[in-house]
Amino acid sequence: MGRADQGSFAGRWVVIPRVLCFLFREDQVLLLQRSPENKIFPERYNGLGGHVEPGEDLRTAARRELAEEAGIPVETLRLAGLITVDTGASPGVLIAVFVGEASGEPAGSTPEGTLVWTPIARVLELPVVEDFPALWPRVLRFRETGEPFFLSYAYDAQDHLIVREG
Numbered sequence: 001m002g003r004a005d006q007g008s009f010a011g012r013w014v015v016i017p018r019v020l021c022f023l024f025r026e027d028q029v030l031l032l033q034r035s036p037e038n039k040i041f042p043e044r045y046n047g048l049g050g051h052v053e054p055g056e057d058l059r060t061a062a063r064r065e066l067a068e069e070a071g072i073p074v075e076t077l078r079l080a081g082l083i084t085v086d087t088g089a090s091p092g093v094l095i096a097v098f099v100g101e102a103s104g105e106p107a108g109s110t111p112e113g114t115l116v117w118t119p120i121a122r123v124l125e126l127p128v129v130e131d132f133p134a135l136w137p138r139v140l141r142f143r144e145t146g147e148p149f150f151l152s153y154a155y156d157a158q159d160h161l162i163v164r165e166g
Contacts, residue, residue, distance in 0.1 A: 015084065015094040019062040020049035022139050023074065023102040027120050030070065030106060034113040034129075045118075046129045047097075058096040066100075070115055071107035074100040080142040081149035083135075088155060097135070099143055134163040 023030040031045045048069045052061040059077060066074055077100040085093035106115040118126065123136060131153060138149040150166035 012090075014091045016091050017052040017058065017061070018049060018093055018095045019052060019058055019065055019098060020047045020095050021062050021066055021077070021098045021100065022047045022080075023066070023070070023072065023100050024120075024143065025102050025117065028117040029120055029123060030072075030102060031116050031118050031123070031126070032069065032110075032113045033116055033126075035111070038113065041129045043127065044129045045116075045123075045126045046132060048115075049095075059098070062096070062098045069107075069110050069112055070102075072102050072104045074102055076100055078142075078146075079148065080139060081151065083131075083151045083153060086152070086154040097139065097149075099139060130161050131163065134161075 030048065032048050033045050034041050034043060036042050048066055049062065050065045050069075052058060053064070056064070058079070062077055063074065066072055066077075077098050079096060080099040081097045083093075083095040083097065085095065087093065106117075109115070120140070124133060128136075135151070138151070141147065142149060152164040152166060154162045154164070156162055
């Protein structure tokens with residue numbers, strides 16, 4: 001099957017691929033507190049990640065983002081789940097969520113924000129990004145069971161997040 005046979009044509013929903021990573025160390029997780037200057041979710045906490053570059057597979061993009069944002073090489077990085085985000089138009093977003101174990105220390109601060117090792121039990125006490133409360137239990141369940149999760153995000157007429165599990 002060639003490029004023309006891949007089914008990419010007008011009327012099909014297309015997505016922008018992104019990666020989101022959660023690195024664990026014993027009873028802690030590495031989170032990024034976004035910079036106050038960031039226009040999206042300033043000072044909110046999330047995992048590390050970003051866009052997939054042309055020619056990258058999802059795991060390669062995750063490893064690159066971790067190296068860029070934290071300076072930490074990760075041996076084991078497992079795909080924990082996939083999230084489709086319906087933005088109300090095309091393109092939407094596809095987020096590949098990865099979980100890994102880390103032993104090194106992160107770079108500290110990046111232009112994106114400040115990296116913080118956070119006790120797992122205290123994560124939801126932090127001001128997190130809007131989808132984090134729905135996503136976090138699934139990440140923890142994957143870490144325990146290895147069972148991947150599949151979520152779909154959409155927005156209602158008031159622009160509130162709607163989370164559905166597949």
